[in-house]
Amino acid sequence: MQLAQFGPGLKRRFYQWALRGRAPEASPVVLTQRRVYVLPSRAGLGYAASLGVMLIGSMNYSLSLGHVLTFLLGGLGISAILNTFRNLAFISITPGRCSAVFAGEVAHFGLVIQNNRKAERPALRMCADGGDWIVLEVPPADRIEALLPLRALKRGWLELPRVTIETRYPLGLIRAWAYAQPKQQCLVYPRPALNAPPLPTGDGDQKGNVQLGRGSDDFAGLRDHHPSDSPRHVAWKAVARQHSDELLTKLFSGENTQSLWLDWEQLPTGLDNEMKLSVMARWVCEADAARLTWGLRLPAEVIMPGTGESHRHACLQALALFGR
């Protein structure tokens, strides 16, 4: 039908207009009074209908107090409009943190909701377009970080879509809502493959080296002695000066330090790119879990061997943004 074709376009244009055509918006996004819409909720319509019946009853039975009550409840409705509007107006939204997730997981977009008023703002509800609602409450003159859930489907940058923030507090008769689209993005790593080939760690000898992760050419420093360390590496001279029973191990750095290389070219050629990225993401996770030192070799990028949280992030980021 024509209406059905017309509908989505109209809706999109409405959202464009509601966001004043500034998506994504510069932060902080302040919900000024022009951006907050107010309409009766379903309960509010029921309330209005009840008031109509009460007014007719009061008129019919000439109940003067009936008029008073009906008008008082009418005034309460107006007060509800003002208070609901007030609960939402002049909130300011700034982008917060968003930690990277794997594709298929739920990303949590952090938005800092700032309440400059010296009154609390209870029962705010927010959702990112397509995500679930969350309920939050901002204490007086304070800010809190709302984590908007949204399922990440594809690797790469996931932009925060339009955010709806609404409230029905205090009476639930009125719904006040606003749209915002702060600039916020979440890095989505490729989904780790379920059935990945094992880590390309090579033969047993190399593996030992890999786990030690150290060469033996240049003296690089001292650390506490571990029982597994070779006695040849104990720094006897240093121990003598130390006046304690602890042994120290000499560390060396050298050319022949073996590192695990996760190489794009090693993967079977039959796999498509996305599948290869998935496998490599799995490898990165496994290598990190095994506390290995690994490097990453992609067609256009090489990440030198390393270890730790930031190294893992760098590798997964390279995979996530591969070809983008």
Added chain:
Amino acid sequence: MARASASLNQQQVFWLCAAATGGFAPLTPWLPWWLSALSTLALLSRAFLLWRKTPLPPAWFVNLIAVIGSIGVGFHYRTLLGKDAGVALLALFLALKLFETKTHRDAYAVVFLGYFLVLSQFFYSQSIPVAVISILTVVLLTATLVALNRAQAKPAASLRLAGVMVAQAIPFMLIFFVLFPRIAGPLWGLPQDSGRAISGLSDSMVPGSISKLALSDAIAFRVRFNSAPPAQDALYWRGPVLTDFDGRTWTIARPGVSTALPYQTLGRGIEYDVTLEPHQQYWLFALELPGKLPADAVIGSDYGMYAKKPLRERFRYQVTSYAQTKPVKEESSEVLRVALELPSGMNPRARALGEELGSKHKRDAIQIAADMLGRFRNEPFTYTLSPPPLGRHDVDDFLFATRRGFCEHFASSFVVVMRAAGIPARVVTGYQGGEINPIDGYLVVRQADAHAWAEIWLSGKGWVRLDPTAAIAPGRVEKNLAAALPAGEPIPMLLNADNALLRAVRFRLDAVVNGWNQWVLGYDANRQRDLLKALGMASPDWQSMGAALMVLCGLLMLALMAWTLRQWQRTDPVIRAWREFQRKLTRRGLVAQAWEGPRDYGLRAASACPAKAGEIAEIETLFETLRYRPVQSADALRKFRYLIRVFAP
């Protein structure tokens, strides 16, 4: 997109129980006792189950209770459709609804039902206490709505917010109340109520029926005179005229009615308006005798004033009365015949006395009456509230044996004697006197002021009032009942003149109640028109009222909006002055950044307007001192503000 918390938590269900109780409790005086008990039991058991976290009874059980309760209501009221039966069913369903309230939608239904129950109270009473209870109930119900919308709300906070919101609603209520166009009369026919207690005078009189009223200080009606009120002993408020006598009971004769007066008015009238409490009867009270009739009233052939419907609501009407009248024509022979009738075989001694007086004074009505009144005055008759019981011939017993009686005894025996003497006579009941409330100037007439007096027909003069009570106890008509009764008689506490404090309190209270009746309960289309005219609205039709309503509501909303959105930050005078300084510099293009420190801004400003560098530096140093140094001085603040005021970049 389902609501995040569609089901209710325990606290919210507690709130609903409280709301249902609040909606239902004020109705209990008017509900059948068994229904009140059933609903209370239901509410208590619901709260108990909630407290013990026990599962709810099955739905069929609740439905069964509902059906049984409905049948009971049907039996009690003989219908399920009337207003009272409807209210009873509403109360029952509210209590039972709590057993199947699981979602927010059900919860809203409970609260809205509660609002309806508040309204339904007003069918039974619209007094000030009921209004206060209703406001409290509305706050409770509103707090329930707040609690429904916030999962973990503190009860006190919810109640406070609800109170604030109701307070915000009051100005809107007042505007609507004054300006919302009122429609006179019902929109459709109202079902007739039955079984409402009749208070005050009735259409018959036996010995003791007036003295029974004398102990009630319930208000019969209130009067506001447009000029000075007449003398106390002229305040005869004419009510039912009793002509038919069966030897013991006086009853009203159904009079013919018309809108034309059966008499001519003479002299100047007294204008006043009467606010009559509902008494479920047709008659209206007026000073003898009404000249200009109120709208919707008719006058009977017995000179009584009647409404067209029984008075079920408080009724306000305007009358002009004339102390002097003369009949338009001779009274019909039928009326006179009835006014002479006496049942045979009753009160033989009184009849004998009448006949004796008639022959003694040669049927001269005035002399006969004077003779009879003289007997009351001279013989040992006593005016008392507690007369001894009388036998079958009660007039005889009173006149010749006990000689102790209240006004109805005197009036009744007087009329019997007059009739026996051949003079047409009848008993008039009504009220005599009243008390001016010094607070609001209204004359308050109570049931205790109920009175009975006599009328005799004088050819050419018409019906003439004669009050036998005035002969025996002049204080009754000159002052009030308490002044007329002998010491030691029980009198209504409130009529006791000794207790000055109590009287002062009563006057005040009564003035409040009267104001409430006049301006809140009595605010109808007429009163609205008068008030709006007094307020300067030239033609208060519904268009202009609607326009005024919209404008005022809009203004109020804007004001409230500004108030609710205010940031409540009482700005420090130092900051306020500094902002002024920044505003002045902003006009020169020096926009202050929110993150910019005062010294940086001062230096920037000084380099932008070198001519004013000295002043700027001085202001900036003062600001630093006032804002960031531990010691404050009023002098520095004064100087700072002065410098900024005179500063012109």
Added chain:
Amino acid sequence: MLTPKTRSGSPSIDDVLQTANHIILGKEREIRMALACLLARGHLLIEDVPGVGKTTLAHLLAKLLGLDFQRIQFTSDLLPADILGVSVFDRDSGNFRFHPGPVFSSVILADEVNRATPKAQSALLEAMEERQVTAEGKTRPLPEPFFVIATQNPAHQIGTFPLPESQLDRFLMRIAIGYPDRAAERELLSGADRREMISALQPLLSAQAVLELQQKAMHVHAAPALIDYVQALVEHTRHAPEFDAGLSPRAALGMMASARAWAMIEGRDHLLPEDIQAILPSVAGHRLKLAVGGDMTIALRQLVESVAIP
């Protein structure tokens, strides 16, 4: 941000600054910051390439303030005992006698601190934090004032152990000195040897005077509005997406102390928002980590510009 050239503060502080500026040319702000760090009872980390005058600065400060000075060159085989001291058997008394290490001085230059192993690093850092040394079961207090200037090479080199983030927090400030500008460099080249100039200097203060100044700095008045300001800045870092983790309460305390010392050097007995803005990059720079990468200086300027002064 504001750096007035001359303000009549405490005359001795002014003298110290003037003399120091005479020797290290064109680095007024850095010298002032180092002095503020010392007066706030903190320790200083200088991260810069070799040869820009890190050692000269440490030496100069020690000399001018009348404090004794020790330099520890950190190497990969440096042991904790080399820093803290050793007990040596004394044949005369027949007992072990403790030989205090270089750490028992008022001003210590820990040069190239990232060259040593974590073990040696943590020995110094513990001493910095606790202001005492525990060796062979005995606790020995370090002299007061106690001021460590550690230098670190920013470039990642093989065989270095960059201080872990948790340890960086022990330093109140981190500054860079940077290359001198053209005029200053020319004057440096044409002038006398800096080392000789320093050894020719007379101390302007004493350890006692420095302690008194440290006491005075603690009593600089901070208006409630400025405490709010520090709080707002710290809170902003905890939510802002450009940073990985926000500033700790210790960082906030450090900001207050540094700003107070800065205000005192400027000759005031009360804080101004500008003081906080001035010390913010030095105090916060090494405690924050950028989430996506980029320039910390720019991120810190954005931080200042997105928090309104209450």
